Amino acid sequence: MEAVPFDKRSGKIWINGQAVNWPDVKIHLLSHGLHYASCVFEGERVYDGQIFKLEEHTERLFHSASRMGFKIPYTQELLNKATKDIVAIQKIKNGYVRPIAWRGSEMMAISAQQTKINVAIAAWEWGPYYDINKGIRLNISKWKRPAPDTIPCDTKASGLYMICTLSKHEAESKGYTDSMMLDYQGNIAEATGANVFFKNKSGELHTPVPDCFLDGITRRCIIDIAKSKGIKIVERKIKPEEMSDFVGCFLTGTAAEVTPVSQIDKYKFSVCDVIKDLSKSYQALVRKKTAA
Numbered sequence: 001m002e003a004v005p006f007d008k009r010s011g012k013i014w015i016n017g018q019a020v021n022w023p024d025v026k027i028h029l030l031s032h033g034l035h036y037a038s039c040v041f042e043g044e045r046v047y048d049g050q051i052f053k054l055e056e057h058t059e060r061l062f063h064s065a066s067r068m069g070f071k072i073p074y075t076q077e078l079l080n081k082a083t084k085d086i087v088a089i090q091k092i093k094n095g096y097v098r099p100i101a102w103r104g105s106e107m108m109a110i111s112a113q114q115t116k117i118n119v120a121i122a123a124w125e126w127g128p129y130y131d132i133n134k135g136i137r138l139n140i141s142k143w144k145r146p147a148p149d150t151i152p153c154d155t156k157a158s159g160l161y162m163i164c165t166l167s168k169h170e171a172e173s174k175g176y177t178d179s180m181m182l183d184y185q186g187n188i189a190e191a192t193g194a195n196v197f198f199k200n201k202s203g204e205l206h207t208p209v210p211d212c213f214l215d216g217i218t219r220r221c222i223i224d225i226a227k228s229k230g231i232k233i234v235e236r237k238i239k240p241e242e243m244s245d246f247v248g249c250f251l252t253g254t255a256a257e258v259t260p261v262s263q264i265d266k267y268k269f270s271v272c273d274v275i276k277d278l279s280k281s282y283q284a285l286v287r288k289k290t291a292a
């Protein structure tokens with residue numbers, strides 16, 4: 001059965017202070033955010049009716065907006081409450097939340113100083129993004145993560161996702177599930193919507209330094225979980241050819257959770273017990289923390 005398109009779903013979306021009927025939420029064609037990517041967003045997961053790390057995500061939304069040169073016209077507290085309200089109105093048990101902020105239609109040119117900042121929050125039931133029980137296959141993208149002085153790379157700004165969609169589509173057209181993106185210097189960076197970790201033969205976890213891509217909230221959780229288990233974490237620059245030295249690999253992200261990787265290009269990995277155990281601990285954390 002075909003999924004219902006996102007503009008045809010039912011319920012409410014919070015937009016600019018009000019919960020509006022889902023199909024009636026429209027923006028004008030001449031919105032600055034649409035033409036010039038003056039837009040930032042978040043991706044949050046709901047577990048057992050509670051939003052995991054809501055405050056951290058809202059804080060990052062504000063950080064992204066500030067890096068993009070605009071101010072969200074609400075407090076973080078108000079947006080946190082609005083997010084909880086919309087999850088309750090939508091009766092989401094296990095799902096996804098998409099807060100978004102963008103420049104409006106008051107100006108239609110590069111300069112957008114007088115545009116109004118719009119904010120919306122939508123939520124829907126959603127399951128796993130990948131199969132988290134067996135390893136997924138990735139190619140290596142021909143598109144590179146840009147240098148930190150070319151774009152605000154530590155944000156979830158919409159413009160940054162252009163190369164992610166290009167990479168993901170190319171990977172899918174070749175039969176892969178996702179794509180590993182290198183950075184502008186040729187080091188391993190991240191997948192199209194998730195951070196990456198590798199396990200070496202001594203049981204250490206190696207992960208790229210997030211100096212030109214998102215330092216994911218899930219990435220930081222996994223580092224904490226791994227350290228609490230006595231696993232050594234090494235954050236460093238990793239060259240693609242070094243992947244031959246690693247025995248395991250996994251992705252982390254709000255959507256990806258902890259997803260084992262079985263192959264990146266010609267490099268093969270096994271879904272080792274350490275990865276399965278981290279995945280189990282992450283699943284326990286997201287549900288335990290939110291159950292209170």
Ligand SMILES: Cc1ncc(COP(=O)(O)O)c(C=O)c1O
Pocket residue numbers: 043164190191192193194195214215216217218219252253254255
């Ligand atoms: C490009 C990219 N990298 C990494 C991540 C992982 O971030 P987080 O764990 O905060 O969801 C995401 C998801 O938000 C992403 O879109």
